[in-house]
Amino acid sequence: ETGVTQTPRHLVMGMTNKKSLKCEQHLGHNAMYWYKQSAKKPLELMFVYSLEERVENNSVPSRFSPECPNSSHLFLHLHTLQPEDSALYLCASSQDLDTGGDEKLFFGSGTQLSVL
């Protein structure tokens, strides 16, 4: 496996369910990110991890809970979501946190989430 892998590709859940999204990167990168893409809206940064430490939490509701057990894996735990949380959730990684401006993001294919 190469690149950034996300599972599952699709997820349908009720508002009372608890589920988790998984991301794994095989690039040896030190930084990982969760982005949300809602219909007709820009990609929104949710969380940033560097060397397993959270460095940014972009005012995300507590019903989204990230976990980064090591530099290769990132999870997004979901509980009591709302229908407006339905979106494409993208994981990304970069070699390091961007300091010089040219740090490129490598994205996974995303999890398309539907909350009923």
Add this chain to the structure above:
Amino acid sequence: DQQVKQNSPSLSVQEGRISILNCDYTNSMFDYFLWYKKYPAEGPTFLISISSIKDKNEDGRFTVFLNKSAKHLSLHIVPSQPGDSAVYFCAAKAIGFQKLVFGTGTRLLVSP
């Protein structure tokens, strides 16, 4: 308030012609700009970038132009190919900040 705007949601071009995708930004602190391309059912992939100290960067068929005074950048694809059909996202950031701010994307369709 969107700091990065792509005002054209879609663009159709014939194969072999030039595609021009536009992007405007409002934050004068931005000093690095990137374009990402996204195919259906795939994540975005990096295409080309430009630093604010330059006004042009070229990579094969892709050229990005930056007009800092107008806070405007554009991506030129010459010649356009059917395989270029995708959604193109403009993104911007300020050095020292982790946050990459994206536009809403422009869907490019290149017809044979």
